[in-house]
Amino acid sequence: METPYSELRRCVAEAVGRVFALVGVEVDYASLENLIQEPPRPEFGDLAIPLPRVSRGLTEKCREVVSAIGELGGECIEKVECVGSYLNIWLRSSYLARILGRALATSRGSYGIPEKSTPKRVVVEFVSANPVHPLHIGSGRNAVLGDFIARAHELLGDIVERRYYVNDLGLQVAYLLYGYIKLSKPRAPPSMKDDHFLGLIYAATSILADIARLRKKLEHLTGDEAGEARRELDTLIGDLLRIRSRVPDVVEALTKSLSQVEDVDQEVRALSLAMESCDPTIVEVHREVVDRVLIGIRQTLERLGVVFDRWDYESELVRSGLVREVVEMSRNSEFITYYKNAPALDLGRLANDAVRSELGIPKSLEIPPLILARSDGTTLYTTRDIAYTIKKFREFNADKVYNVIAVEQTLPQAQLKLALYALGFYKEARSLVHYAYEIVNVKGFAMSGRRGRYITVDEILDTLIARARELARSRGVEISDEIALKIARSAFKYIMLSVSPKKTLVFDPEQAVEVKSGTATYVQYTYARANSILSKYGREPDFNGVGGDGLVGKRRELALLIARFPEILRKVVLELTPEDMVSYLNKLSEIFNSWYDTDPVLTEPDEQLRNLKLLLVYGTKVVIENSFKLLGLDVVERI
RNA sequence: GGGCCCGUAGCUCAGCCAGGACAGAGUGCCGGCCUUCUAAGCCGGUGGUCCCGGGUUCAAAUCCCGGCGGGCCCGCCA
Numbered sequence: 001m002e003t004p005y006s007e008l009r010r011c012v013a014e015a016v017g018r019v020f021a022l023v024g025v026e027v028d029y030a031s032l033e034n035l036i037q038e039p040p041r042p043e044f045g046d047l048a049i050p051l052p053r054v055s056r057g058l059t060e061k062c063r064e065v066v067s068a069i070g071e072l073g074g075e076c077i078e079k080v081e082c083v084g085s086y087l088n089i090w091l092r093s094s095y096l097a098r099i100l101g102r103a104l105a106t107s108r109g110s111y112g113i114p115e116k117s118t119p120k121r122v123v124v125e126f127v128s129a130n131p132v133h134p135l136h137i138g139s140g141r142n143a144v145l146g147d148f149i150a151r152a153h154e155l156l157g158d159i160v161e162r163r164y165y166v167n168d169l170g171l172q173v174a175y176l177l178y179g180y181i182k183l184s185k186p187r188a189p190p191s192m193k194d195d196h197f198l199g200l201i202y203a204a205t206s207i208l209a210d211i212a213r214l215r216k217k218l219e220h221l222t223g224d225e226a227g228e229a230r231r232e233l234d235t236l237i238g239d240l241l242r243i244r245s246r247v248p249d250v251v252e253a254l255t256k257s258l259s260q261v262e263d264v265d266q267e268v269r270a271l272s273l274a275m276e277s278c279d280p281t282i283v284e285v286h287r288e289v290v291d292r293v294l295i296g297i298r299q300t301l302e303r304l305g306v307v308f309d310r311w312d313y314e315s316e317l318v319r320s321g322l323v324r325e326v327v328e329m330s331r332n333s334e335f336i337t338y339y340k341n342a343p344a345l346d347l348g349r350l351a352n353d354a355v356r357s358e359l360g361i362p363k364s365l366e367i368p369p370l371i372l373a374r375s376d377g378t379t380l381y382t383t384r385d386i387a388y389t390i391k392k393f394r395e396f397n398a399d400k401v402y403n404v405i406a407v408e409q410t411l412p413q414a415q416l417k418l419a420l421y422a423l424g425f426y427k428e429a430r431s432l433v434h435y436a437y438e439i440v441n442v443k444g445f446a447m448s449g450r451r452g453r454y455i456t457v458d459e460i461l462d463t464l465i466a467r468a469r470e471l472a473r474s475r476g477v478e479i480s481d482e483i484a485l486k487i488a489r490s491a492f493k494y495i496m497l498s499v500s501p502k503k504t505l506v507f508d509p510e511q512a513v514e515v516k517s518g519t520a521t522y523v524q525y526t527y528a529r530a531n532s533i534l535s536k537y538g539r540e541p542d543f544n545g546v547g548g549d550g551l552v553g554k555r556r557e558l559a560l561l562i563a564r565f566p567e568i569l570r571k572v573v574l575e576l577t578p579e580d581m582v583s584y585l586n587k588l589s590e591i592f593n594s595w596y597d598t599d600p601v602l603t604e605p606d607e608q609l610r611n612l613k614l615l616l617v618y619g620t621k622v623v624i625e626n627s628f629k630l631l632g633l634d635v636v637e638r639i
Numbered sequence: 640g641g642g643c644c645c646g647u648a649g650c651u652c653a654g655c656c657a658g659g660a661c662a663g664a665g666u667g668c669c670g671g672c673c674u675u676c677u678a679a680g681c682c683g684g685u686g687g688u689c690c691c692g693g694g695u696u697c698a699a700a701u702c703c704c705g706g707c708g709g710g711c712c713c714g715c716c717a
Binding site: 034037039040044048050052053059083086088130167170171172339340341342344362364366368371372373375376378380381382406407408409410411412441443468471472475487498499500502503505511514515517518519521525526529532533536579580582583587590593594596598600602603617638639 | 642645658672
């Protein structure tokens with residue numbers, strides 16, 4: 001279906017094109033339409049065309065264009081003006097009102113939502129944070145972006161599955177498990193969630209191992225090197241003290257227990273091996289500690305409104321034999337090689353220009369061989385990821401699989417694609433998308449999961465909830481838990497979505513909890529205002545009874561913005577750029593609020609004009625609703 | 640050393656891919672607006688060598704080349 005904005009652009013292009021032809025410049029309407037742009041300021045009209053782009057020398061003929069447009073302007077153009085090298089165009093109010101009214105009347109609540117085509121089957125794997133600590137804001141960004149991708153596909157009518165890869169093998173989990181066993185499966189204090197509690201145990205164990213290692217090393221160091229090591233030691237002890245201030249008993253018991261161990265690292269490595277071989281003496285406690293963390297993570301995700309369809313345990317993947325199968329296939333592959341005496345795939349040889357371009361891998365990215373297994377026979381992360389990717393495609397019969405993973409994993413993700421290709425999974429290799437995002441930095445704070453230095457999603461949500469309550473109370477209103485959570489999580493998500501995923505996001509905890517312009521709350525407030533007007537009006541606006549010359553000033557700006565919405569949404573859905581939607585919502589809310597303040601709707605005596613105003617209110621409401629559906633934000637009827 | 644990304648107002652960011660008007664928001668700071676549809680709002684003021692240097696163009700924050708600064712990757716870690 002044609003969008004109102006493309007309709008009006010075509011109308012303008014045709015009218016202007018006819019006039020250009022009259023002054024001797026022939027140009028086809030389609031290319032003229034592409035040259036139409038939005039002026040930077042309202043004084044420059046609703047639309048504008050840079051004349052030199054159309055044809056050299058056209059600027060000089062602009063006066064003739066102006067005088068000719070009166071008769072040939074057609075139904076859409078009110079007037080045009082020449083300013084500098086631009087032709088500025090004002091649309092006829094009645095025309096703009098009519099096409100906007102028709103578009104909204106046709107689609108109502110689904111205004112802007114793309115037409116469904118043949119549904120695709122799409123898997124989005126995201127978050128997949130290691131089960132060793134609570135979700136921090138970095139994982140929060142992943143959760144919000146991944147859910148956005150899933151929602152974008154759902155909006156297109158695709159069938160989407162959300163999967164979480166539980167990385168329950170590897171040294172990180174081994175450290176947690178080690179500490180957990182040494183402490184004889186401790187319970188969390190009543191006020192603390194399990195994932196927060198176990199995250200502290202993980203960090204304390206990891207730090208104690210680091211300290212022991214460093215102390216040993218220090219015995220052989222002198223001079224500058226010794227000084228540096230001592231400073232590092234001080235930092236570690238500082239981190240440990242911070243953890244002790246939260247769980248004193250745990251840290252004391254753990255310190256005492258580990259001080260009697262000759263080589264913690266060696267024991268942890270042994271434990272890791274035992275985990276991977278499903279050693280019956282630990283298999284139960286291993287699963288127990290992982291699941292305790294996962295329950296906490298799942299609660300956090302539920303607070304965010306992010307729900308997964310599948311939780312895939314890495315240990316089960318290994319046990320299923322699929323990983324072994326991948327290694328076997330590799331051994332029979334023509335790309336098998338031995339690198340540093342370990343079995344590997346020579347992906348560099350595979351990655352010629354043709355294959356790279358087929359898989360979307362940059363030419364300049366150097367691809368080292370992918371080592372498949374350690375000398376002890378255990379497999380490596382990327383090897384397992386090959387198996388997991390095959391599993392994701394198979395189990396869901398997927399047309400497309402997204403891996404939402406930090407940009408720092410660009411190389412392993414490229415290797416993953418190439419490995420699939422090398423093993424004959426051509427379609428899978430082509431249909432796998434690494435949706436890369438940059439990390440989150442906290443202002444004045446170096447995050448580290450291993451050191452227990454992070455800001456959790458839970459604490460941000462708690463602070464935001466408290467802040468929302470406080471604000472409501474200051475206005476004499478009590479808000480429900482549900483509303484408070486909706487305000488809080490939307491505020492958090494909005495921040496996560498507002499910066500281009502490829503850019504580092506600087507998170508300022510002080511700013512994050514402020515509720516003002518440019519936040520989700522601001523947009524929610526805008527929605528509540530629009531909603532309030534419409535519910536007081538009590539019935540649907542009369543979409544056909546609009547017209548006249550009412551679209552001036554802010555009303556006109558708002559109408560144009562609403563008219564542009566379907567194109568914006570489409571672009572955001574196809575290009576997966578949530579930040580564009582955020583910018584749009586900020587602009588829309590700003591214009592709406594500014595208009596709202598000076599131009600009453602319900603008391604408007606002129607019926608046609610009132611209908612027009614109601615159309616704008618209705619349009620704003622629907623646009624916010626549908627944007628929120630895409631971004632995973634919550635609208636609130638009252639705030 | 641090689642590769643990728645980023646550099647725009649004190650701070651956080653749009654705009655760059657598809658070049659176009661005196662470069663836009665938010666925040667901060669200063670001042671004003673609640674007998675009128677929700678003041679979590681609105682209005683006004685303040686604030687910029689678009690990292691630097693060349694080039695292409697009628698026109699460069701945007702494209703090209705060369706620098707500088709910051710981040711990440713180049714593990715038998717994940």
